[in-house]
Amino acid sequence: MKDTQILDLRGLNCPLPVMKTRKHLKRMTKGEQLVVKATDPMSAIDIPHMCQEDGHVLIESKMLDDVRQFTIEC
Template identity: 45%
Template sequence: MIHDHHLDVKGALCPIPVIKAKKVLAKMSNGQRLLIETSDPLAQLDIPHMCQQFGFTLLEVEEVAGGHAFLVRK
């Protein structure tokens, strides 16, 4: 996944991955991509919901060892 910024929140539980992702995205320029890696199973629901709620684009979701990777465009 090609990205501009990386956020590793493996081991953090809901709502921490979304809170941290929103903080990173707030500092990014429009069009940039954030790779979010998480081990929280609820992130499969929370990250897409965050994108829909705040107008981000969920480009890709990939199952990785121990969790998921999400590619989000601001």
């Protein structure tokens, strides 16, 4: 399995975090993991919803200071 990739989307507002996450996941292989860092409050709703729609597994969603971090398996 390849290393976990990190996508830093801090400072971007809706809908950019979801759009950029979706685009990045399309380039990944099934089973790879992506860590997304976002500050947009809507990402707490939008990214889990996108994972459900697109068939990705949301492994973890947590807050680290003012940054929400999502771990997603492609």
